[in-house]
Amino acid sequence: MNGFEQTLIGGIAGGTAIVIPALGELTSELSGIVNLGTEGCMLVGALGAYAVTVATGSAEIGVAGGAVAGAVFGLLHAYLTIYRKADQLTSGLVIWFLALGITGVLGTGYVNDAITPLPIISIPGLSQVPWLGPILFRQNLLVYAGYILIALMIFVLRKSRIGLLLKATGERPEVVSVAGNHPNLIQVTAVTVGALFAGIGGAQLSVGYVGTWFDDMTSGYGFVAVAVVLFASWKPLRVMVGAYVFGIALSAESVLQTNGIAINQYLLDALPYLVTLIALVIVSRRGGRKAPEALSRALTDVT
Amino acid sequence: MTKTSVDLENSQGSHEVSPKAGSSSEIASKIKTVFRRHRFVYLSVGTYIASMVVFGLIVFVKGSNPFSVFFVIVQSTMFNGGSLEQIVLRTVPISLAALAVAVPARAGLVNVGGEGQLIMGAIGAAGVGLAVGSTIPGPLAWLLMAMAGAVAGAIWAGIPAVMRTVTGASEAVTTLLMNFVANDIMLYLIYQPWRDRFSSGQPQSQPLSQSAQLPSLFGSQLNIGVVVALALVIVTWYLLKRSHWGFALKVVGGNQEAARRAGLPISRLLISSMLVGGALAGLGGMLNFAGLEIQLVPGITATFGYIAFLASWLGRHDPYKVLIAASLFSAIALSSNGIQLNFGLNGSIVDILLALIVIAPLFLSKNRKALTK
Numbered sequence: 015m016n017g018f019e020q021t022l023i024g025g026i027a028g029g030t031a032i033v034i035p036a037l038g039e040l041t042s043e044l045s046g047i048v049n050l051g052t053e054g055c056m057l058v059g060a061l062g063a064y065a066v067t068v069a070t071g072s073a074e075i076g077v078a079g080g081a082v083a084g085a086v087f088g089l090l091h092a093y094l095t096i097y098r099k100a101d102q103l104t105s106g107l108v109i110w111f112l113a114l115g116i117t118g119v120l121g122t123g124y125v126n127d128a129i130t131p132l133p134i135i136s137i138p139g140l141s142q143v144p145w146l147g148p149i150l151f152r153q154n155l156l157v158y159a160g161y162i163l164i165a166l167m168i169f170v171l172r173k174s175r176i177g178l179l180l181k182a183t184g185e186r187p188e189v190v191s192v193a194g195n196h197p198n199l200i201q202v203t204a205v206t207v208g209a210l211f212a213g214i215g216g217a218q219l220s221v222g223y224v225g226t227w228f229d230d231m232t233s234g235y236g237f238v239a240v241a242v243v244l245f246a247s248w249k250p251l252r253v254m255v256g257a258y259v260f261g262i263a264l265s266a267e268s269v270l271q272t273n274g275i276a277i278n279q280y281l282l283d284a285l286p287y288l289v290t291l292i293a294l295v296i297v298s299r300r301g302g303r304k305a306p307e308a309l310s311r312a313l314t315d316v317t
Numbered sequence: 318m319t320k321t322s323v324d325l326e327n328s329q330g331s332h333e334v335s336p337k338a339g340s341s342s343e344i345a346s347k348i349k350t351v352f353r354r355h356r357f358v359y360l361s362v363g364t365y366i367a368s369m370v371v372f373g374l375i376v377f378v379k380g381s382n383p384f385s386v387f388f389v390i391v392q393s394t395m396f397n398g399g400s401l402e403q404i405v406l407r408t409v410p411i412s413l414a415a416l417a418v419a420v421p422a423r424a425g426l427v428n429v430g431g432e433g434q435l436i437m438g439a440i441g442a443a444g445v446g447l448a449v450g451s452t453i454p455g456p457l458a459w460l461l462m463a464m465a466g467a468v469a470g471a472i473w474a475g476i477p478a479v480m481r482t483v484t485g486a487s488e489a490v491t492t493l494l495m496n497f498v499a500n501d502i503m504l505y506l507i508y509q510p511w512r513d514r515f516s517s518g519q520p521q522s523q524p525l526s527q528s529a530q531l532p533s534l535f536g537s538q539l540n541i542g543v544v545v546a547l548a549l550v551i552v553t554w555y556l557l558k559r560s561h562w563g564f565a566l567k568v569v570g571g572n573q574e575a576a577r578r579a580g581l582p583i584s585r586l587l588i589s590s591m592l593v594g595g596a597l598a599g600l601g602g603m604l605n606f607a608g609l610e611i612q613l614v615p616g617i618t619a620t621f622g623y624i625a626f627l628a629s630w631l632g633r634h635d636p637y638k639v640l641i642a643a644s645l646f647s648a649i650a651l652s653s654n655g656i657q658l659n660f661g662l663n664g665s666i667v668d669i670l671l672a673l674i675v676i677a678p679l680f681l682s683k684n685r686k687a688l689t690k
Contacts, residue, residue, distance in 0.1 A: 050429075050489075050493075094676070094679050094680060094682075097683070098679065098680050098681070098682050098683045099682045099683040099686055100679035100680070100682040101630070101679070101682065103427055103429070103489055104626075104627065104630045104675065104679065105679055107429070107623060107626060107627065108627065108672045108675045108676055108679065109672075110623075111623070111627070111669075111671055111672040111675075112668070112669060112672035112673075112676075114620075114665055114668045115665050115666055115667070115668030115669030115670075115671075115672060116375070116669060117665075118663045118664070118665025118666070118668065119375070119379060119662060119663045119665060119666045119669070120379075121663075122663045229665070233497075234494075234496075234497045237490075237493050237494065237497075238494070240490060240493075241490045241491075241493075241494055244486075244487055244490055278505050278508070278509055279508075280501045280502070280504035280505035280508060281501065281502075281505050283497075283501040283504070284497070284498045284501035284502065284505075287494050287495075287497045287498050287501075288498060290494055291491060291495070291498070294480075294486045294487075294490065294491060294494075295480050295484050295486050295491075298480070298484040298485045298486040298487075
């Protein structure tokens with residue numbers, strides 16, 4: 015296996031930790047609520063998954079624990095922003111701080127605990143496909159969950175009534191209300207489900223791809239997920255591309271390092287963020303901005 | 318500390334009672350407003366007490382006595398030799414990074430990049446400080462470092478501002494991402510070109526030469542940076558509240574269409590607000606470096622930039638209130654040492670406290686909006 019394939023394998027696995035939270039953030043943003051707390055939801059998801067895995071011995075149950083932890087924090091964000099009309103960006107940052115504090119305090123005991131991470135599952139047949147097989151189909155459960163989620167999101171947003179309601183809520187909540195639905199309820203659901211995805215993304219880090227817990231282990235991936243959604247102009251396929259590109263940039267960094275290529279590690283660390291920034295600028299320039307209306311209000315209003 | 322924040326919240330909106338309450342219906346509505354405002358005070362106090370109870374519960378779950386933790390927070394920050402000075406010293410970068418949020422906020426921009434701008438300010442100052450060493454007199458070195466810090470911070474805030482005005486990329490997200498880039502640049506400098514080869518422990522940059530360090534005030538732990546920071550708060554207040562520029566920013570922030578019709582140069586105003594904000598944060602990074610840290614170390618800003626965002630929000634982007642909020646948060650951040658020493662709890666427990674202090678007014682956002690209607 016050469017370095018390039020290694021990079022891609024790691025990129026898909028690491029990218030999953032961005033793609034699932036980013037799809038969650040997409041759900042939330044389409045309903046008109048931006049959740050900077052995605053970073054915090056990922057963090058509690060990572061620790062929640064790890065703690066449950068330590069307690070039960072099963073990483074699969076751990077993932078469920080991470081999802082629930084993320085959703086609880088998302089629910090808090092939803093409550094503050096939707097029912098208490100709190101500023102979305104401030105609330106998001108506060109959720110992150112809360113998560114930093116809580117995982118810092120509760121996580122100290124888990125730093126030295128060992129777990130068996132999610133196993134690699136080879137899909138019979140598909141994993142035998144030359145070159146692509148091992149990259150795409152010799153991965154853990156959550157990577158496959160990511161694939162399914164992408165397909166599901168595309169379907170829901172394009173074809174289903176749920177998708178229509180979600181987008182309508184983000185554009186014109188009043189219309190949704192007149193049509194006899196409850197925009198608030200839809201938003202709360204969207205934000206909570208989005209945070210649940212973020213929790214699963216965190217789980218992919220702690221009990222999947224990395225397999226350990228350490229303080230502040232998400233190191234900004236949640237913020238990247240938010241950025242990916244923006245530069246994807248709220249389109250799930252583009253979210254997918256963006257997230258995996260970020261994952262590959264991350265993975266390239268560690269592969270380069272292990273192969274002893276003499277580039278400073280920290281300059282490489284900056285690479286994924288730079289890639290995201292540049293992509294954001296290019297896409298914005300091409301006029302790809304069709305933000306849900308409620309969202310553009312939230313993004314520019316700082317009160 | 319609870320009380321200060323409540324006061325911060327309530328000084329809002331006192332302007333809306335009309336001075337000439339003529340008819341009885343006006344008097345009735347005035348009474349109603351007063352009543353509502355009182356209710357808001359009770360609600361505020363109640364919410365803060367509730368959030369402290371939540372904090373106490375978390376502490377309790379981790380096996381410590383909440384009352385003794387609160388006692389230690391107050392004791393270690395207020396009545397411990399030198400800790401008040403430490404609070405003031407940390408207020409310097411936090412308050413300046415908070416102004417970096419407040420100035421663009423006036424023009425309707427969201428700067429979440431205080432962290433990166435603080436770091437770049439420190440890097441700029443360190444670059445100049447290490448280059449000149451002790452070859453030039455102190456005051457000249459301070460001036461050059463301050464300029465370098467301000468320019469570095471301004472550049473770091475200016476890039477997202479230009480991105481916003483030219484391409485429309487959301488500055489809330491770009492400033493956030495640039496924090497991580499800034500941190501990686503600093504780590505690179507610490508681990509390679511600027512590394513202190515004589516230190517055996519944690520990697521750090523070479524120390525600033527004695528003559529380039531900011532002089533202390535009257536032999537205390539405080540340095541001249543505190544005075545500079547205070548002056549900058551006043552200047553910023555003047556710029557925002559009294560200058561033509563500050564007024565123009567407010568117009569742009571309030572209604573861009575109106576600003577356009579009034580012929581205001583919107584892009585230039587937006588970019589200038591970010592440049593000024595970035596320069597303030599950069600100066601904060603420089604003062605923190607040259608006055609307190611004197612070496613670049615990993616985590617030099619210790620999430621001060623994000624704390625500053627919350628402080629600016631809590632102070633409603635008003636320089637004086639922002640300064641009070643920044644001092645409060647600085648004290649809380651400092652209390653983490655006392656909690657760690659006395660209870661063995663992880664120091665990040667103060668992040669929970671910070672978050673809860675901001676959640677309380679967030680929770681009341683709806684009531685406040687009803688109040689100012």
